[in-house]
Structure formats: structure tokens, C-alpha cells
Amino acid sequence: xxxxxxxxxxxxxxxxxxxxxxxxxxxxxxxxxxxxxxxxxxxxxxxxxxxxxxxxxxxxxxxxxxxxxxxxxxxxxxxxxxxxxxxxxxxxxxxxx
Amino acid sequence: xxxxxxxxxxxxxxxxxxxxxxxxxxxxxxxxxxxxxxxxxxxxxxxxxxxxxxxxxxxxxxxxxxxxxxxxxxxxxxxxxxxxxxxxxxxxxxxxxxxxxxxxxxxxxxxxxxxxxxxxxxxxxxxxxxxxxxxxxxxxxxxxxxxxxxxxxxxxxxxxxxxxxxxxxxxxxxxxxxxxxxxxxxxxxxxxxxxxxxxxxxxxxxxxxxxxxxxxxxxxxxxxxxxxxxxxxxxxxxxxxxxxxxxxxxxxxxxxxxxxxxxxxxxxxxxxxxxxxxxxxxxxxxxxxxxxxxxxxxxxxxxxxxxxxxxxxxxxxxxxxxxxxxxxxxxxx
Numbered sequence: 001x002x003x004x005x006x007x008x009x010x011x012x013x014x015x016x017x018x019x020x021x022x023x024x025x026x027x028x029x030x031x032x033x034x035x036x037x038x039x040x041x042x043x044x045x046x047x048x049x050x051x052x053x054x055x056x057x058x059x060x061x062x063x064x065x066x067x068x069x070x071x072x073x074x075x076x077x078x079x080x081x082x083x084x085x086x087x088x089x090x091x092x093x094x095x096x097x
Numbered sequence: 098x099x100x101x102x103x104x105x106x107x108x109x110x111x112x113x114x115x116x117x118x119x120x121x122x123x124x125x126x127x128x129x130x131x132x133x134x135x136x137x138x139x140x141x142x143x144x145x146x147x148x149x150x151x152x153x154x155x156x157x158x159x160x161x162x163x164x165x166x167x168x169x170x171x172x173x174x175x176x177x178x179x180x181x182x183x184x185x186x187x188x189x190x191x192x193x194x195x196x197x198x199x200x201x202x203x204x205x206x207x208x209x210x211x212x213x214x215x216x217x218x219x220x221x222x223x224x225x226x227x228x229x230x231x232x233x234x235x236x237x238x239x240x241x242x243x244x245x246x247x248x249x250x251x252x253x254x255x256x257x258x259x260x261x262x263x264x265x266x267x268x269x270x271x272x273x274x275x276x277x278x279x280x281x282x283x284x285x286x287x288x289x290x291x292x293x294x295x296x297x298x299x300x301x302x303x304x305x306x307x308x309x310x311x312x313x314x315x316x317x318x319x320x321x322x323x324x325x326x327x328x329x330x331x332x333x334x335x336x337x338x339x340x341x342x343x344x345x346x347x348x349x350x351x352x353x354x355x356x357x358x359x360x361x362x363x364x365x366x367x368x369x370x371x372x373x374x375x376x377x378x379x380x381x382x383x384x385x386x387x388x389x390x391x392x393x394x395x396x397x398x399x400x401x402x403x404x405x406x407x408x409x410x411x412x413x414x415x416x417x418x419x420x421x422x423x424x425x426x427x428x429x430x
Contacts, residue, residue, distance in 0.1 A: 089405035
């Protein structure tokens with residue numbers, strides 16, 4: 001499956017409607033990055049609806065990496081007794097498909 | 098070579114746009130996008146709900162998709178302090194409710210938006226688990242009976258006057274115990290077969306369901322069913338995970354999100370029929386430690402953690418169950 005990426009801020013109700021998620025796969029990633037199928041008219045219309053901004057895979061990866069780095073930094077700043085317990089693990093890197 | 102015409106006795110439709118209501122198994126060629134499409138029946142679909150006023154995680158929850166309740170938790174970016182915030186959902190918008198008397202996270206919930214119970218949890222100001230039960234009437238929380246011992250991140254089920262707490266982390270370690278609430282006081286119920294924490298829970302006090310959770314391995318796919326007296330084994334989750342959310346009844350439950358062995362967070366959603374779990378539509382965004390409530394066919398996932406550590410979101414997702422024919426692109430060589 002070929003994918004496209006965009007950024008769009010999730011405003012809440014109506015951002016992704018049943019009629020949209022039933023017509024194409026949408027997957028949210030850190031940094032308000034959304035993965036949608038490439039060459040899909042419905043997906044493109046959804047990006048238009050949400051005023052999304054298309055990103056190349058490398059651009060999307062950079063946004064995701066930055067968000068993961070922030071989460072990792074937040075983890076690294078935790079007191080030692082709050083690391084690697086049942087509540088917190090160091091966030092893993094995400095590699096876009 | 099077999100052909101579509103030879104197999105099905107008809108040609109693939111050549112359409113300028115996707116049909117509005119495709120049939121299960123219907124295949125067509127979209128001449129605009131030059132893609133082969135198929136209608137596939139899946140169970141349910143997720144859509145966006147209204148955002149909470151602020152990002153948070155590891156809250157308690159009660160109610161339904163259109164009358165939901167979220168309470169307590171932790172704000173994004175830290176592990177303290179625990180929150181006393183309550184928010185009420187009307188199917189579109191979250192509004193402020195009355196504050197919990199004891200700020201905390203990792204508590205369980207039962208009941209409805211106007212008759213809820215929140216019990217257990219962890220109080221970051223004392224760095225201790227708590228025994229407190231509080232009861233919500235749609236406006237404010239009042240103190241109920243205390244749990245027999247501190248307990249946080251348990252599974253929860255039932256109503257304000259007939260609730261159950263099972264598993265979770267006790268005063269010193271994960272526990273297998275069940276406690277039953279009658280609206281006034283807690284009494285001991287039957288023990289789970291093994292200690293488990295961060296387990297999902299739903300159902301009623303006399304027909305509860307515990308599924309998944311963290312154990313030594315560290316995640317389990319085990320499901321157990323409670324009859325008000327004892328726990329027996331149910332069907333295993335397809336994906337072992339902990340810190341998941343769930344809703345529904347013992348014979349019609351929904352489990353979603355959670356940590357899995359290969360990832361901090363997941364989008365897996367599974368549906369239980371009283372015997373076995375089956376995979377249904379994935380969450381739009383992966384989570385762990387979110388608030389889950391509602392029913393198998395009208396589930397609600399509110400906020401939650403979107404990394405392995407302290408990063409949370411304010412997003413809400415709504416599940417609509419039942420067979421839905423979704424359009425998917427056919428790929429391959």
C-alpha cells in the first residue's frame with residue numbers, strides 16, 4: 001500500500017467522520033501527522049476539508065521524529081524512580097512506512 | 098489464469114467515482130483514480146469525537162458515548178500532580194463537572210454520568226495508593242465507603258450501587274483480589290486466577306470481564322469472567338497488551354488501545370462475544386491509558402497517552418459497531 005502524509009490539527013467532533021474512516025484508512029501519528037492512502041480521491045477530499053497540508057514522507061518523518069524526541073526528552077527528565085516502571089518507558093522511535 | 102468474469106460471472110464495474118454504499122465483496126475500477134477498489138465488511142468504525150478541554154491520561158470513566166464522564170488523571174507532560182478534574186460528554190462536547198474530593202490518577206469508574214462511582218487510584222501528593230471511593234450525582238462528588246486496601250490501576254465494572262474492582266496494584270504489589278461495592282461499603286469477592294494490573298474491565302458486578310493487563314511477562318492476553326462469586330477463564334485477546342481500555346458487557350465487550358510487546362501504544366480494537374475476541378476497526382490514533390466507556394456498539398475513548406511516557410492528548414474517538422462495508426484499494430503485483 002502506498003501512503004501519503006499530511007499535517008492537520010484535530011479540532012474534535014467532525015474532524016474524521018464515520019463516512020470518511022469507512023472509505024479509507026486514516027492513521028494518526030505524533031505531531032498532528034496523518035497517514036492516508038495515496039491516489040485516493042476521498043482521502044484527498046478529507047485533507048482539503050480539514051485544511052491539511054500535504055507532506056513528503058521525509059518531511060512527515062522529520063515532524064514525527066521531532067515529536068518523539070520531545071517525548072523522549074520528557075522521559076529523560078523524569079526522576080530516576082519514575083523511569084522504566086510500569087507507567088513509563090522511554091518512547092520508541094517511529095519509522096514511517 | 099482465472100478471471101474475475103470466469104469466477105463471478107460478471108465484469109468488474111468501471112466507475113468514475115466510488116459507489117456511495119458499496120456491497121460486501123463488490124469490486125470496481127475507479128476510472129478517475131485508476132485504482133481497483135473493493136467493498137469489505139468490517140465490524141465497526143471509529144470517528145473523531147469532541148476534544149477534552151486539555152490533554153490528560155490515566156483517568157477514570159463512566160457512562161455512555163453520548164453521556165460520558167471522565168475524572169481524575171494526569172496532565173500531559175508529567176506524572177504529577179494527579180488531577181481532580183471531572184468532565185462530562187454529551188456526544189459532541191466536553192464540559193466541566195464537579196471536582197473529585199481527592200485528586201488522583203489510575204482510578205476505576207462505574208455507573209453513569211449522573212450516578213457514577215470512582216474508586217482507588219494513586220495520590221501523587223502522598224505518593225500512595227488510595228482507598229477512597231467517591232460517588233457522583235451529575236453535579237458533585239461525595240465520599241463513599243473506602244476500599245479495604247489501597248489499589249490503583251484496577252479493572253472496574255458495574256454501577257454506583259453495585260460495583261466491582263479487580264486486580265490492580267495493591268499496597269505493595271499487583272493483586273488478584275476482587276472487591277464488591279454495594280453503594281455503601283466494600284466486601285471481598287472471589288480472586289482472579291492470578292495477580293494482574295493495568296487490566297481492562299467492564300460488565301456488571303455479577304457478570305464482569307477482566308481482560309489483558311500487565312503481568313510479569315509483561316503483557317497478557319488472558320480474559321477472565323466473573324459471576325459475582327468466582328472467576329473463570331474466557332477467550333484470550335488476539336493481542337496481548339496492558340494499559341488498555343474497554344467497555345460493554347461480559348458477553349458484548351470492546352477492548353481498545355494499550356501497550357503491546359512491540360510498541361508503547363497500539364490501535365488494536367477487539368470485540369468479545371462471551372466466548373472469543375475478534376479484531377474490528379482499528380483506532381484512528383494509537384493510545385494507552387485512555388478513558389474507555391460505553392457499549393460494544395457505541396464505545397467512547399477519551400484522551401490518553403500517546404507515547405511510552407508522559408505525552409498525552411485531548412482527542413476523543415467514538416466507535417460505532419455493527420457491520421460496515423468499507424471501501425479499500427486493492428494493491429498487489
